[in-house]
Amino acid sequence: MEKKSEGTLAIVWMVLIQGFLASGAVEVKPSINPAVVGDSVTLSLSPSMNVKSGSWAVGESLILTWLGDQQAVFPGHSGRAAVNVLTGALALTSVRVVDSGVYVLQSSDPDLRATASIAVFEPISNVTLRANQTKLVEFNSAAVFTCSVSSGSSLSVLWMNASSELKERDRVQLTDGNATLTILNVTRHDQGPFSCRVFNPVSNGTSDGVNLTISYGPDSMALTVNGQNTTSFLVGSNLTLLCSARCHPPAQLRWAFRGQLVNATGPLLERFSVDEEQSGPYSCLAFNSHTNMNSNITAHIMIASEFVGLVTSASTYLLLCLTLVCPHRDFVKV
Template sequence: MEKTRDGTPATVLLVLMQCVLASGAVEVQPSINPAVVGDTVTLSLSPTTSLKSGRWAVGDSLILTWQGDQQAVFPGHSGRASVNILTGALTLSSVTMADSGVYVVQSSEPQLMANTSIIVLEPISNVTIRVNQTKLMEFNSSAVIACSVSSGSSPSFLWLNGSSEVTASERVQLNDENSTLTVANVTRYDQGPFRCCVFNRVSNSTSDSVNFTISYGPDNMALTVNGQNTTSFLIGSNLTMFCSTQSNPPAQLQWAFRGVLLNTTGPLLELYSISEDQSGSYSCLAFNNHTNMNSNITTHILIGKSPLSGCKHHAANMWILLVLSLAGLFLSTPGKL
């Protein structure tokens, strides 16, 4: 037998070289990857190669062997695996998550070895969320929402508040691989709706939404008189004072005049044909019986005569003084008698 310089038989070296060349030239291409549980996956050789015999294995477990037009499927894949005896393509039906792994094909006619990895995933289904409570107090409560799925492999979790993604911050925590959302010291802007989106490489699903009822206020009060910022009015005018505040639930409103409560509640205080003695401070008092907080706002109203009347009286006095001054000047001038 002919040998090389190092003593290796030439025919063995030729076979090894053919294996290396064949292994590098042929690739295995899955028809689907990743695949969904229940799919049918075909592992084809590229470029297409005519194989007279060979075997397929996943990891250390044989799937099947074939020689010519005869093939033998091992028990672990009986009824689910078959090979194309011309091209060596392997077809697996009704795949399960256990079918994930590295698949290796070997052939002696011609000599080749190639492999590929496939992943089989279970689709996400039935995404649900649980909350600790839905009625919260601003700055004094925390919202905790847990998300879960009934089935699905390698799930990833994403949270939405309305259409905006929720990300971790000083008040927001994402725990348990992002499946649990905690919002500490909630504000009135944390009402929701919150939704949990779960996905993997083959599917996605979203939970129903949850909203929180957050009690807050009263604060940010405003008071207008006759819809304007003016606080001076004429005797005999009609006044409508409007009081507003941010509060949930809506605050109870009470009016006061010069510090004394009036028998008027609600956002409007109406005064008709006002007189001077109604000048003074008017206050709107707000109280939220859920938060036990209160707030107030005060405006000072001045009621008097028409500024125009005062101007006319002043002008008349000026004319009288001017006439008297001219008369005095005329009488005191010598030679005029």
Template sequence: MRMSSEHQQKMERRGEGTLAIIMLALIQGFLSTGAVEVRSSMNPAVVGASVTLSLSPSTALNSGSWAVGGSLILTWTGAQQAVFPSHTGRATVDVQTGALTLTSVTVADSGLYVVQSANPQLQAGASLSVYVLISNVTLKANPTDLMEFNSSAVVTCSVSSGSSLSFLWLNSSSEVTGSDRVQITDGNSTLTIVNVTRYDQGPFRCLVINPLSNSTSAPVNFTINYGPDNMALTVNGQNTTSFSVGSNLTLLCSAQSGPEARLQWAFGGETLNTTGPLLELLSVSEKQSGSYSCLASNHRTNVNRNITTNIMIAKSPLSGSEQRAVGVGLLSLLLWVGVLSSLPDVGGSFSR
């Protein structure tokens, strides 16, 4: 079947219209992405500021409209402009350049702003982000007095003001990251440490950040009750336990404990009237040989530990030089005895 000339002409006109629409779309895309850009006087912007969105390069627009997120802000034709109720009193347009000015911006003003004009044909857009400055970062920890291996620490970070917040936890100057015992939840605003150890005392801080500002909390410290454990006992700073009669001995006891352990001394199983890390024995005698114990107790953990050492005190054997001197003396004595015994009996050789 052959197509009539009239129908063929209609198809051609329809095709030309479609081509025109495509070309117009391409031109608009070129204007929005290449030839003309929307630039913000401040981006990101702080709540309460004034922001101007202008075209670059500057373009004379006889009419047009501004919208954000698909909702119209205002329209203008010539010198006349109409502002929609959502932006009454806060939005104005430069009717010659099409520049939009927003005053007293809020977080709700964040979004994609699009300007359109039919004379000349133009469409362009840009995103604006508005943030609240961060202030008064505080930590709440409950409780702070904990038992090692039996308690969990929970710290919550909050701010008086701020938007689009990111939270970072610090232990001293090191970043705290999640692990089997460490949980960071509620958008990273809560830190939980399960089965705390003596190394979880802190100080812990919370650093809060957004694209416009940052602020750090005051530190929080935990009191971790632990021990006593890892006890040690030395005598005169040595590992030896044998000493001579007349020696002066200093016994030193230590234990890891929080709070500090109470140290009590005992000798031969009997408690001495001496407390603290040092026990001093002056000019010791043999009867002071025996077992010496250091007893450590922690009133918060109710844990008791002890460590014992056995000390031997004996008379000192002769030194090598002393032994040689004694040997020389004995030899001299023996020589004299030999000489005397070899002399003749003078008294027995005379007779009357």
């Protein structure tokens, strides 16, 4: 009677174990995940046990089956897959990107089903950045960059302008899975260097930087005389007019006096021992042959003698004497 009870308990125990195994208590653990192309990966059961028969599949494709110490490998994995007929562990060699997927172990002895996912990636090599053109005109050109690799799978791309990350916004477009960067209506601040960083879970690489040459201006012109803001000078003075403009390439500079070009080019115009006849508007004219734009700035210069300065002072003094008690009436009479 006791033996019969013991046998019944053993059967119940085995059923409970099989239900426990089938319920997901058994895990499949890859030796490497993610894996690199060419790696060897082993999928082992945890906890370890004696699996006398079963099959391995990836997705809907059978890899191999075994019964006892006999195993049969299907053509798609011939020479690259083998099972440990004692533990049911699957060994894969020289894995490929297409080997990524969900691996399923099924066994009837014991009754169990277990799964594990493997991701296989190709390492990244030779990240290259190319631009459609590198010489552009501000507000009138678009820069298009293409990032490519010699090898690599499941790629993610990050774009940089110097040390700043570029993200999609009004003038910045990312297409082709972020492999192409387009900057519309480039400005003088878009000179770079631009680079792309490519990465996947097993590797990464960064391209060399690419700089843009952007023509702009002329604008923000400035004109000084003798390094000062004043424009009034005495007869006999030497004048040095200095003109500047924000421009790339540097602007071609010409000079004009009273609207007529003078025989002078470049940022400096010099006049020595000037007289009253040289009073008037002096203009600096800037031109950029790359942008086909021009700009100008004018300074109205007054050249006067000391006598004129005295008359002006006397006139001012007389005006004061009309309203105040003048201490020097003889001077005013003059």
